[in-house]
Each structure stands twice: as structure tokens, then as C-alpha cells.
Amino acid sequence: MTRAVLLVGATGLFGGHLARQLARRTDMSLIVAGRRLPTLTALAQELGAEAVAFDRTDATGVQGVLTRLRPFAVIDCSGPFQNYGVAPYAFAKQVLRAGAHYLDIADGAAFVAGIGALDALAKEQGVCAWSGASTTPALSSAIAADLCAGLDEVDLIETSILPGNKTPRGLSVMRAILGQIGRPFAQMRGGRLGTAMGWADSQRIAPKVGATVLKSRLAALVNTPDAALFPRHFNAATVTARAGLELGLFHRSLGVLRYLVPALRISSLDPLSKPLLTLSNLFTGFGSDAGGMRVRVLGTRGAQRQERVWDMIIPDGHGPKTPVQPVAILLDQLLAGQAKPGARPALAAFSRAEAEAQLATIHAVFERRDRDLIPIFEQALGPAFNDLPNAVQQLHRPAYVSRFKGMAEVRTATTLLGKLAALAGRFPLKGGQVVAEVEIAADDQSEVWTRNMGGTRFCSTLRYTRGQGVTEQFGPLTFNLDLHVSDGALHFPVTKGRAFGMFPIPHIITPVSETTETVDAEGRFVFDVRLSLPSGGLIVHYRGMLEPQ
Template sequence: MTVLILGGYGVFGGRLARMLIEDGADVVVAGRSLPKAKTFCSEWGGTADAFDARDETSLAAALATHAPEVVVDASGPFQAYGDDPYSVARAVLSLGANYLDLSDDAAFTKGISALDPLAKERGRAALSGVSSVPALSSTVVAELARGFDDIALISSAILPGNRAPRGVAVMASILGQAGAEMRVWRGNVWRKTKGWSGHRVFDLESGMRRPGEFIGAPDLALFPAVFGARSVVFRAGLGLPLLHHGLAALAWLRGKGALPDLARFTKPFHWVAERFERLGTDRGGMQVVVAGRLPDHSPVTRRWTLVAEAGDGPFIPSIPARILIAKLTQGSVPAGARPAIDAFSLDEAEAELSRLTIRTKREDIETPRLFEDALGPAWADLPRAVRDLHDLWDLQSFAGTAAVSRGTHPVARLLARLFGFPPASDEMPVTVTLERRGDREVWTRDFGGHVFHSTLRAATPGRLYERFGPVTVELEPVVTDGTLSLVLHRGWCLGVPLPKALLPRSDVRESGGDGRFHFDIDISIPLIGEFVGYRGWLTPQSDPLEPTA
């Protein structure tokens, strides 16, 4: 089989070329620079060529000369393909070849389906995202999610070592997204966030912890509909903390409008990164987590972890193309244009990965559930609406209306202002957003623009801690006749235990009815009297899913 690779001497295209040459394929290494193509081929083999793939005449001439069965676009950046992003794919299909690309851009990969009629007419396949994402990541998700009744969260991360080669196209893609607005599907809602934010540390294996930040990937646009997940998040990281956190600082400045699009600084950033290349390690990793519930409603979290050593990490994005080219040779890839979703099995992927200095691990991990663990068997006695609100895996929000009462004592009024409680009202809109951060839950309540926060975490068995600013209280959740009450037992202010005489009195009740979550909360303070009370209802916020094709 003859395979023509656009960007065939680049970081990822070059590694694909090397693997295909090893497999016995006739490989045409193409790009804009003939000297670079010849230098590559003199070392690794293959046939060198140079032309502008965006020029239809030049591309047609190259295809006529080499007659490839498959053309792989490994050039990018796919975000910068202009007003006619599929000109190369369209020309390849029209001239009778199969098309694959290594796109990491969500819009580009999703949009390839526009060529589906042409691909089927020609009896050829056009698959986009034939790379670590979404081809490999979707295969992992499909395997991990086997047997799930409800997928609450899909979380993926790619965390390369600092010594991994840095392609200019990949760097331009990351810099262009850093600090820019992006959409993420979290809690059945499309939410806005900033690229290179959402800091989290990943444990890949003992002694190997890496930071990751939100960044765009095809998974974000495709997985919500494909897998029916309530949340889909993707992060990436840089192997050297100095570069990783330095980029986070610049992304924050861009997000505040203090810096322009960082992609315009790709060349100087690339120069700086190369100066630090000898620092850090060549060990990198990838992690995919799928969490949710089985048909018996039991919670489960499954994790797949990949660790690459000896500089083999940069081969990973080319593994899906290697697998699919073999399948094209066998005639087992259906005609049509589509994102490369679940296009091969995880066993096939791991077999290819095992040929490199790469190890993978699949495991079920503990699934701590704050309220579910505290309540034990009583969790099942809660109404569905109450369980849904407390069934927090990532981030979710609820909206409704509330009536608010306030104490009239001057001290009560002062404290209410300090804590951000809303003014008294017979009816006002309310939104409650819950976010899981590690083993804690952060609740943000917005009553008509008056916002206050609290953080919950596990205490002793059957009890929880909730912190409002300097005050922390210990609560015991109790279910009686389908109503959840939170009984206050102890409290602290700035870490100092509060005597019972000064401990706030609270009456917290949560119930279900009419498909809604109902709350009724009254808080009073000894010697002062009524502090604040609010009661009302909430329903889950949700957005319609967008089709993948």
C-alpha cells in the first residue's frame, strides 16, 4: 500500500512515516520543504516530495504521480485551515483515495461529516481526529463505559514529558487557546470557561504527578452526544512546572484582556521552550476516567492510565493512523466521512502501544459520594429530585424561585451582609451551582444576584462539615419520611470551637414533589434571634445536545 503523509517529516507525521515504513508500506513523505523531506527520507526511508496541499492543482498532480491508497494530513494546525477547511480532504476523495487526519480541533473534526455523501459516492473513507483524541480516547471511553447505565463524567488528560519534541503547529494550537473562551459540557449545560484554566493534578503512577489545565479537543464537542455523558472535560499539561505555570499566568492575563492572542508569539515561545528541553523528563502520560452508575444504581469509577518512557510518547498520536491504515488494507473500514470515534478496539490499541516503551493500566477506583456515603442505606429512601441534586460527580446547576426572610436585629443584619445573604423578598430567582473539587463540594448560591458560597467535606462517619467563610459546622444528614434534614451538632469560628450557647440553630429540610427539589431553611442565632430563612424550589438546568453529524 502507498501512503502519502502531508507533514510527513514533522513531529507526529514523521513518527507515523517511520512506523509505516517499518510495516512495509510505500510511504511518500510530503510537505512544503523538499530539503526537509529529503533529509528525513535519507535517514528513515520513503519517497520525498514537496508541494502546496492547499493548491488543488499541485495536490492533484502529486496524487497522480504517487497514486496513494491513503492520504494522511499530519500538518495542521487545523484551527487555521481558513474558509474552506476541507479542501484537501475533498480533493483526496474526489481523486479516489482514502483520507485520514490527525486533527485535534473540535470544530474541524466534527465538521468532516459534511463530506459523507462524497465519500460514500466514491466508496472511500474520510476519518478526522485519527490521533490521541478522539480516536484513542473514544476507544478507551467505549471500553471503560461498558455496562454503565448512566455516564456522569468523562475526564481525559494528555500530559507529555518536557523532553518530548514540540511541533510548531501543536504549540500554536495551545497558545491560541490559552486564555481564550471555550465551551465545555458540564452537568448537561454548555458552560463558558477559559483555555488553560481549571487546574488539577493527576496521579499517573507512584511518584509521577502532573498538572493539567482545560484545553480544547474534539472530545468536548463529540462525546456528550456519542456517549450520553453529563460532563465531558479534557485537560493537557506541560512537563516542566515553570513552563506550565508560566503559561497559566499568561493565559490568565489574556483572559482579563491584558494580552492579545498568544498564538502570534508562537515562534518566540517555541524558541524559549527549546532552551528548556534538557530539563525535566521524557516520561509522559495520558489518563481517561469514566464515572457514573451501573444498572443497579451502584456508583463506579473506572480509570485507564498510560505511561510512556524512553521518549516514545510522541509516537502515541500516530498509533490510531497505523491501526486504521492496516484496517483499510484489509477493507474493514466502512466508506463515509466521520470523526474517528470508537474506530478500533482498546485491545488493538494496547497491542500496538506495547511495541513501544509504553505501559497501560485499567482499574476501578474508589468512588466517594459525600451525601450517599454519609446516609448509607437511607440514601435510597430519598425522593429522586433530592438524590439528583446531591448526586454530584463534576459540576451541575439548578434554578428556581425562593422566598427569603431576614432577622431585624442589627447584628443579624450585619452578619447577613458579611456572608452575602440576600435581602428579604417574597419571591426572587435562585440558582444553585455545585462543583466537585477533589473530595469536596463547593456550593454557590445566587439569590437574585446576591451570591454566597459554602464548602462541604466528609467528617466522621455519617456526618459532614460545611464551611461558610470563617464558620464551619458539623452536620448530620437524617432521612425521615422522604425528607432530608441536616442536624447541626458542632461549630467553629476561625478554628475555635463555638460553645453550645453560641452555636447557631438551624432547621434544614429538603424534599421532593412535582418533580422539583424543595428546600426550607431557617437559621437563628442565640441572643439575637432570627438570622435568615429561605424556602423555595429548584429544577436541573440543561441544554439540548448537538448532533455529532
Template sequence: MKQPRAPKILILGGTGVFGSKLAHMLLQDGWDFSVTSRSFSTAQRFTDAHGGTPVEWDRAQNPAPLFKDHQIVVDAAGPFQDYGEDRCRIALQAIDAGLHYLDLSDDGAFTAGITSLDDLARSKGVTALSGVSSVPALSSAAVSALARDLARIEHIEAAILPGNRAPRGRSVMQAILGQVGAPIRLWRDGAWQSARGWSGSKTYELAPGLSRRAALIGAPDLLLFPDYFGARTVEFRAGLELGWMQSSLALLSWFRARGLMPSVARFTPVFHRVATWFEGAGTDRGGMVVEIRGEIDGSPATRRWTLIAEAGDGPFIPAIPALIAINKLVAGQYTTGARPALAIFSLEEAEKALSRLKVTTRRDA
């Protein structure tokens, strides 16, 4: 649908993996937007090829001058784990300037922390949503749909399983590597427990003949879902298609947990280079699984939602929630305030938006 009179959108990190996918879809739908990059030449090459307005900006700089002539800001820069103590700085300045704010955060503390700006957002008459991405926006929409007929939820688990040929942004890679061997908090059996990042390997079958291994990793779901859905256990995993890569990270996790090596994140440039060497291996098929176990009419029940992305369309999926949210913002369908992106759209709305991609979804009772 064309939106010639729509507000102008500022995409921070708009030339990155997920920011660029959002920009592509906004362009297709006729939106006016700007994209930022640390290098103006990079931003300009992108806009020359795809459209939009190029802007040079580094995360260490003050973003306030960029807000002029924009009404919505989307932070797709990351890694959100590295925003530090002043993690809400960009959101604070955007809200204070009277802009609606969205981000693609995959970090639990960052996403939960947006509530500290709720009073300010209400006073400014704007909406701020954090985690408008695969997690927790899309995963919470799936849980909400799957749990409609359940009396209670005992267990929630989700997994993201990209194909090896998917683009590898350094920010995303750094965020993952930083969790390898690091402690993560899991809500299990009604209590907080400690687990090790990239342990607890499990195999998920996406379709007959298509299975992937995944390991425990941090995500906003772990922090937010226990209270929001009243679940007794919440787990989240991520996986790599190539088995030797998956096993290598599991081994590094074991070494780091025993103090035999520093944070793996410091080796991001090396891992990025190695991953690039092997980017032609594997496939461009990826997937996502959300499964819940609970009770209906006194009997145990299991519900599962599976997504499979084909032909390299997987990297568009984290940007789909932001696209939905932008449309709903402009339509006035969100109340003002600042909050995590929990069930901000229905699974049916998500599946409709996903239909523009080479994506199939399935629900199993």
C-alpha cells in the same frame, strides 16, 4: 508484520513531530510511503536517514499533483486550527482523486466538518477519517470500553500530560498557544457553556508519586462526545510538566481574557525558543487519562483508563491511531464515507498497538 504489496502512503508533514513518528513505525512494518516538507533538503535528510521518498510541498500549494502513485494520504501537517474557511480543501482533493484520507486533527470544528464530504467519499468508494490521533480516536475508544456496562454516562473528562522532554513541534505549540485565554465551548450539565482556555486547573495522579496539573483546552471531544455518547458533561485538559510553564500560561490566559494582550499564538517563535532552552528539565515521562462517571444498576460508577509513556515514547502515541487505521483500511474493515474518527478501533486493539512502545496502561473501576 511486513506489507510488501501494501498501497503507497503520502504523509503530509511527514518530517514533523507526529508525522515522523508515523513514518518510523510504517518503515518498521515494511510500508512504502512518501513524506513532505516545505524544504526538499529537510525531506531528503529525513528519508536518507530513515527511509521513504522525499517530497517538497507547502500547505499553500495544490496537493493534487502529489496524489499520483499514492492510495492513502495522511495529513499530519497542522495546525488544523489555521486551515481557515477552506479547511476541507486537502481532504476534498484527495477524495476526489480516489484516495483514502486520514488526518491527525486536534481541532473540533475541523474534525466535525469532514462529514460535509461524506456523499463524495461514498461516490468515490473511499474512506475519510478525521481526528485519527490521541483525540478523538484513542479517547473515544477508551470511553467506549469504559462505558460497556454503564446504563448511562454523566461525565466524560480526558487529559493529555506530556513530559517536558518531549519534542516540541511549532504547529502543536501554535495550536495550544492560540487557545490560551480564548473562549471555549463546554457541554456541562446538559447545556453549552463558555469557559476560558487554560483555566480550570486540575491535578491528575497518573501513578503513585507521578501527578501532573492540567487546564481546560479545546479538543474534538468537546464537540463530538455529547451527542455520540449522550454525556451530560464533557471536559478536556492538557498540561505541562514544569509548574512555572503551566502557571505562566494560566496568567497569560487571565490577561488575554481581559483584553490586556493579543493572541498568545503570535509569540509562538519566542515560546518555542524558551521551551528549547529548558528542554533538558523535567522528564521524558508523559501520560493520558480518560475518566467517565455514570450509572450502573441504579448506582453511581466511575471508570478510568490511564496511560503512562516512558523513555520518550510519548510522541509516538498520537500516531498509533493512524497506524491502526491504515491497517484496517487496507484490510477492508471500514465502510466508505467521511466521518470523525469516533470508536474506529477498540481499546483492546489500541493497547495491542501500543505494546510496541514503552507504554503501560491501567483500567480502574
């Protein structure tokens, strides 16, 4: 017995791929739906399917279609789901009341997270509603669940989506991207809910599968259902989602818009959707047709920090087929009667093995890699690291984001040169007893330390390079440190420095660092940092204690 499946948005980019995929199946009869009957009729004739035209916002029209067709399942690929207005679930409600299963490929965080409002209705009707049956959160959560298995703590889950420039793109995708640029959204970072900015903090990512490596691409922060759902579902301290454009010119141009939106109080970039889509299509001769995806997890198992990475590469322009593959997996569950009634986000609704089997049908290749992470101070010190007191070791074995708080006594510069040096390093210019806070954002190659001494914030980046040791960078100035352990304390003397990575800093103006870390009588972490000029003039001196938060 074949069951009718109604596909809304069948003539769009993603809906079109799904329509052609489902039309090949013999266990269902496909009905393609949308607003333009001539286009739908042509598609239906091509696929041997039925066509029906209606506006999903017209409740009367929708009711008539559902009553006449009595579909087993309705799949909504129309979007963009961020723009569904004051009654975002009106269409889904009608589908459920008609006794049909509902699936969508929404990637709007609020829309997907809120689908649970229909849970009682879905259970009453004995049907399922899955929102976000797409790359995020359905696919990303299936992979994340596999990567998180066995970890005692999950410090980071990061998903990155990297389409190829030569692959087709749709208006809904362009509108969804522009709708996020320069807009703040909630992000869990280090166990605290903060605010991130759409299309900020671009980083280079290069997925790798075997000997095949995708050329590195920029990926910026975006607001996806992952950010809203993963912290609670996986008990993850930090969750980030990224997306990028292969051509750096386009990616950075959107980055410029990110600054203009809040500065000029631009209410919407939606009017730019069609012009930018047309412009981007003029450059499809550049770049590649290969897309990629990465899910990265950092966590701890026992005392060992680990990084687990799943990379996927999709060649030959098949990338735009990825968002609808979770629909095919979940539809199989519905047809087999394996899904429990209810309305929920499509979170870890299938396994990594099921995902990879489905993705292989669109020629995707994938690879999981696990490795132990060694913090940079432990790498630099080697066996001597174990000679440090426990509290010092713990501070230098940070999670992806670790925070410490305590008290400090600050002494500031008194000479003009000392004050200028303190100003350049953004060190405190006011002394006294202050609250001290330190945040460390770490991976296996660098640590970003953000210190707050009585309201004065200053940052530095520490890096370890084999053969060169540890360096600490304050803005354009980078200093080499001769880390060593003596008498149970860690010492940080400066040996040399460079400006802008190229110009050696003369020894006569290279700061002198008398910095130690150890523990007090109660076993608490204590620090003593004294920076001065070679002439003896003080730059800053702060000492105190810190405890983990």
C-alpha cells in the same frame, strides 16, 4: 502488492515519528512529503523512502502530485488544523477526488467535527476520510467507549493529557496551545451547553499503573474534538478535556496569559510561539521524560454510581509517538479492506484492546480501574441515610452535575453584625418570595453547592473526611457539621469553625445553624435554613421546596 502511502508533514515532530514507524513496514511504500525538499530528501534517504515537495495550499501543485503518485492513502500530519483558513477541507477534497483514502491527526474541534461535509464525496469515490486520527478523539473515544459500556447514564467523560517536560515538543503543538489560551469555547456541562475558557480550572492529576505513579501534574481545560463530539456520541451529560505542562512554573505562566488575553483584547498569541518554544527548550533538563494520559468516566448502573478510570504512562520520552498510533491502527483497517467508505471523525473507530496492543509497541503501560462511588452524605450518615425520605435521599445522591429548582421565602438580617455576616457569606440581602435554584457538582469526596435565591448566588463546598465528619466551606471560613437524622428529617447543626483552615473561630461568633431537610405532604423536597449569631441576631433565613430539573 505494496501500496503507496503519502505522508504530509513528515519532517515535523509527530510526522517524523510516524514516518519512521511506517518505513519499517513491508506492506506499503512510503512517500514523505512537505515543503522543504532538502530536509525531505535527507529523511527519505535515512528511511529508504521516496520524497516529494509541495505546498498543500497550492491546488495545482497538489493535483500534479496526486496524479503522478496515485497514492492508496494520504496522511496529513502538518497542522495546526485550527489555522486552515476559509477552505479548511480543500486539501482533503483533492485527496478524495483522486481516489485516495484520507487521514489526519487534527485536534481542532471545529475541523474534526466538520469533516462530515465530505461524506458524500468520499462515498461516491469509494474511499474513507478519517479526521482526528490522533490522541483525541480517536484514542480517547476508543477508551471512553470501553469505559461507558454497560452504564445506564453517563454523567462525565474527562480526558487528560500530561506530557513530560523532557520530551521533544514541536512548533505546531505550541501554536495550538497558545491559540486556545483565554479563548471561550462551548462545553457541555450537566446536560446544558455552556461556555468554558481555555486553560482555566487547573486540577492536579496523577496517572497510576500498578505500583508506578506519575507525579501529579496540573491539567487545565482545553478545547478538543472530545468536547464537541462526545456529548452526542456517548449521550454524556458533561464532557471535559484537559492538558497540562509538567513544570508548574510554565503551566501557571500560561494561566496568567489566560487572564491577559481577554483583558487586553489580544487577538492572537501566535507571535509568541517561537520565543516560548525556544524558552521552554532551555528547561528540558528539568522534570521527567515520562508522559501520561487519563480517561475518566462517571455514571450510573442501576442505582449505583460508578467511577471508571483508564490510566496510561509512557516512559523514556516515547510520549510524542502517541498521537500517531491511531493512524497506524486505521491504516491497517484500510489495507485490510475493513473500513466503510465515508467521511467522519475518528470516533470509537477501534477497540480498547486494539489501542492497547498498538500502544504497547511504544512501551506504554496502562490500567483500568472501576469502583463504586458513595455520596458524601451517605458516607457520613451510614445506615441512617436510608431512614430519610426518598426525595431527600435523591438530592443527596447527585450526579456529577445535578440541578434543582423551586421557590423559597427569604428573610434577611436586620442588625449590623447580621448584615456583615451575611455579606461575608454572600447570602441574600433582600427578602421575599423568590425563585430558588441549586446546582450540585459532586464527586466521592466533595460537593460544590451553588445556590441562586432570587438572583443572589452563593456557593459552598461540602467535604467528608472519615473520622472528622462533614465540613462546609464558605470562602475562607470552614464549619464542622453534626449531621444527623431525626423524625425523618436531616439536621445540619454547626459545632465549630475555622478561618483560612488554621485559626479557630471563637464560639461567641460561630454561626448557629438551624437547618433541616425533609419532604412536604406531596413528597417534595423541602428545606429550612436559619443561620444566626450566638447573640440571636439573624444572618439569613430561607425555606422552600426544590424539584429536580
